[in-house]
Amino acid sequence: MPIRDYSKVFVRYDLVTESPYYSIKRSAGENQIMARVIESVILGDLDNIENVVKAALEEEDPVDVIYNGLIAGIKEVSTLWDEGVYYLPQTLLASDAMLLGLEICEERLGCPVRKRGLVITHTAEGDIHDLGQKIVNALLRASGFEVIDLGKDVPVSEVVKAVRQHKPDIICGTAHLSTTMGALKRISEKMKEEGLSVPFACGGGGGVTQSFITSFDFGIYGKDASLAPKMAEDAERGMSWQGLRRKYNG
Ligand code: B12
Structure with a gap:
């Protein structure tokens, strides 16, 4: 039938x-x-x-x-x-x-015509959880920031190289796995070794908590993507990573 x-x-x-x-x-x-x-x-x-x-x-x-x-x-x-x-x-x-x-x-x-500053975003080495990063990109662009999106699973060395090359006002990182969040810390260590000092806003899941992110230099924890444009604005106006950490994680 x-x-x-x-x-x-x-x-x-x-x-x-x-x-x-x-x-x-x-x-x-x-x-x-x-x-x-x-x-x-x-x-x-x-x-x-x-x-x-x-x-x-x-x-x-x-x-x-x-x-x-x-x-x-x-x-x-x-x-x-x-x-x-x-x-x-x-x-x-x-x-x-x-x-x-x-x-x-x-x-x-859309994108406002006047660019306010430059932000580099990425999802940590070994990690493909990029939804948070994509939201961060959209909100930053909507607020007038130029965003260099390095993508997902980005090697630590590539992030540091991009920082050296483009001199952004702030970097953003997202991680979700306990096995990948360490890459965020390694970026901080490598930047320090090279004498680079750029605020590093991070968010995500699992072990990516305020206490982890503030355990290394430059790290500022952001629970919600809506904080990224506010942090970028402060960084672009010249606020140091220590100042940003006091303001957002104090
Ligand atoms: C969606 C998802 C996936 C999707 C990812 C698709 C993609 N394109 O991202 C797929 C199906 C591919 C996937 C794969 C895997 N996943 Co998965 N996944 C999830 C899930 C269900 C949701 C995560 C998510 O996207 N949330 C929504 C986004 C919007 O949230 P978010 O990124 O956190 O962003 C928010 C904030 O954190 C913040 N934010 C984020 N970044 C930034 C940055 C800045 C600067 C600021 C200010 C804010 C900010 O803003 C956003 C909100 O406004 C979680 C479970 C859960 N409950 O979280 C598991 C979870 C993360 N996955 C997990 C695992 C284990 C895996 C796999 C290893 C599974 C497997 N066996 O293959 C693979 C990983 C492969 C890899 N190498 O990465 C585990 C991780 C456990 C751990 N702690 O290690 C979780 C927690 C599930 C679980 N309970 O076991 N996964």
């Missing part, structure tokens, strides 16, 4: 759990358009994320879509991962959907 209803074929019922839908409702409240952005991130819906984000941008500010849509969605994905509901494939799809959405928001944010 021919199959009449294809919607029941190849459905992974273990993935179609109550959990994501419950999460979406919890995060978005009454805002239906934001609920669709969150849903597209959680479900890793690469076919629809672009249209959904564009629709949200007709009603909402790009920074709100980033915070209340894309970041809210990926936070739910983090919870689903921690609860053991999501595994690598779903998480990877969700991450890619978030990155696509972020690109569209970034385009909409």
Whole structure:
């Protein structure tokens, strides 16, 4: 007999759990358009994320879509991962959907004509968790900073070389793994060896805490990406890394 209803074929019922839908409702409240952005991130819906984000941008500010849509969605994905509901494939799809959405928001944010200063951003050597870094890039660019994005899994020596070459006002680093966060400290040590002194704002997960980041020279801990433009502004005005640390981690 021919199959009449294809919607029941190849459905992974273990993935179609109550959990994501419950999460979406919890995060978005009454805002239906934001609920669709969150849903597209959680479900890793690469076919629809672009249209959904564009629709949200007709009603909402790009920074709100980033915070209340894309970041809210990926936070739910983090919870689903921690609860053991999501595994690598779903998480990877969700991450890619978030990155696509972020690109569209970034385009909409545009860049102020006057450049305020230069920032180098990267995700630590051995680490591919670059979502936080990409958010930092978008918010910095929206605030008028020129951003050199070194990408993910960037060797310590390459970061230091870029600092030597471009002389940024501030560097940003993101790490999530206990095995990669040490690269942030090694950057600080190498900069010191070479006589370079640049504020080094860091964020991420796992062991990347304020006490770890402030255990090495130049390190300033940022819990949230929204702090990056504020730190960059202070650095560009000439505040030292010690001054920044007092202000943000005091
Ligand atoms: C998404 C994710 C992935 C995605 C990453 C996709 C991508 N493009 O980033 C994929 C599926 C690829 C992945 C892979 C792996 N992952 Co993973 N992953 C996660 C997950 C679910 C969410 C992390 C995340 O992106 N959060 C959202 C972003 C937006 O948050 P964020 O980066 O922290 O950024 C925020 C702040 O920290 C801050 N911020 C960040 N950077 C900066 C910088 C500055 C300057 C400032 C001011 C602020 C700031 O601003 C942002 C918010 O505004 C976490 C679980 C969790 N609960 O966190 C595990 C987690 C990080 N992963 C983990 C592991 C183990 C892995 C794998 C090794 C799994 C495997 N067996 O292969 C691989 C790692 C491969 C590698 N070499 O890196 C572990 C790490 C454990 C540890 N402490 O070592 C975690 C904690 C899961 C767990 N509980 O086991 N992962």
